[in-house]
Amino acid sequence: MIIDINFIGLIIASIMASAVPLILASCGELITERSGVLNLGVEGMMIIGAISGFALMTVTGSLIIAIFGAMLAGVLISTIFAFLTQTLITNHVATGLALTIFGIGISAMIGKNFVGIPGKEFPVLYEGLKDTIPLLGPILFGHSIVFYFAFALPFITSYFLKKTKIGLIVRAVGDSPESASNQGINVRLVRYACILYGGAMSGLAGAYLSMIYTPQWIENMTGGRGWIALALVVFSTWNPIKILIGAMIFGGLTIIQFHMQAIGVRIPVQFLTALPYIVTIIVLVVISRDSRKIRLSTPSSLGKSFHKDN
């Protein structure tokens, strides 16, 4: 097979496109977890975002309403989670799992009338510049606005957590809600906000799947990507830049194994299919093996309920 430079550009572009939903959902969940809340409902919020985006696009015909509607749907469903875990002090793990089950069920119910309807074409930016630069052209140009946002998000998230006052407050709440509370920070309010933000990003990730990546609705179309996003947060040790690396490796190996099959590489297909999971975990474990740094970035109170009547 002849490997030319544009072929590599095409492959990298499709790897990036497949990493988008993982990056969005992971970066959202990262903020939620950094505030000390473990929300296992990412898959459920994503699928709600997917059906909401697709349904709104079909009904209203407006892509902008659909995208923001999907984020709002993610916010609404995560409000349930926030209310249960923060106001009623329920267990994070159980509530998060329930949220996923709820999301999958309700999306299937809403989605009944939207099966078999083609989606609308989502506009891409700078399509014309694609062929102007070899290799970089297909990587940099001709993508949707959500794509560019997703690749900016890890850097924004990193800056937000490290350099801004609100970022510091979020981390403080996640590390020691008691101390934060004694400093006059409204822990519950901060956690509510972080949960809702996570919901919005998961909703956007779902909408990306149903509106841009594969414009259609079928039940369970997120196919477990929410769980992978969750795993990425943990294996990246709550570091947004490592999430980006992990998502690229995961998306990359999924696509490269298809290429290897098509070329006819004589490796058992089942092994190739398992490769993305294995390698992503290994790489993230290796790049995050500094235990001092892990201690610093792990939210100490993750998943613990905070009781305080204020």
Place this chain on the structure above:
Amino acid sequence: MHKFLIRSFVSSLVLLFTLTVAAIAKDVKAAFVYIGPTGDHGWTYQHDVGRKAVEAAGFKTTYVEGVPESADAERVLRQLANSGHDIIFTTSFGYMNPTNKVAKEFPNVKFEHATGYKREHPNVSTYAARFYEGRTILGTIAGTMTKSNVIGYVASFPIPEVIRGINSFTLAAQKVNPNIKTKIVWAFTWYDPGKEAEAAKALIDQGADVIAQHTDSTAIVQMAEKAGVYAFGQASDMDKFAPKAVLTSVENNWGPYYVDRVKAVANGTWNQKDTWHGIGDGMVVISGLDSQMPSDLQAKVKKLQADLASGKVHSFTGPIYDQKGNLMVAEGKTADDGMLAGMMTYVKGVEGDIPK
């Protein structure tokens, strides 16, 4: 796991409700057991279209979706049989043993099992569709329309149904164009739009200009549309998802058979049968041909379709060799149904190995 929990819960609710409704009516009642959700726009969706045809013919129907191929299936079947259903369609291969087991307990209820081969009791029939006939047509079109001589094929799981499709497709494509190569990629899923799209993209990036699929979602034809290559619809007419890419679709059309069998129960003429219908009986339907296909190809396809329907042409007509060059079907012979049902070897010309 969670999916399974909610499905079981919702299924039992639906079941409870429908059983209550069903108990009131008096005519022939048909029940359908589905492996997937009716919203998959693929296998289960098409069975449900068939069920709606039965409703339209004036019969009461019930369905239970997302039933696992385990002891759960038996429980669901027993409940359906107990609650006054006269005929029960079980629409997945894995329901074979539960169907026969429950059929023994309810000799007055008729059972119809899709894609299986066990008929242990006189009240069990089996039925399946010869989808490979449709793939002979797709192969003919693909072999003619390709310019790069590379045809991509997104496959799901290595089972005889899928292998048979790949073979039938490749044999037909080679017949019109001996230079073609069929590149196969296994997605190991029946439907996951993201994965299917990625598989199709990989094949397109490697030069395939016609993509065939044996997975259910419309993601592949949409990807083909974006990339400007050709594709074929699976299970239902997918033309509206990719008007430029889709040349034709092979549709699963269960409705006529279902209506027929339910009517037979109503008339008291139902008897045990093993049905394997193809294009001729209308169980496999070829959608309208795209106008991008040259008129001589369209004529050729129409004729092939008629010949497959009449039995003049068989998808597996010898000489057929396997990958190692061993003769599978001798010159002038056709593969018998037993060979087709258990087909687990690639024919010559297919690249790669079948995943074990």
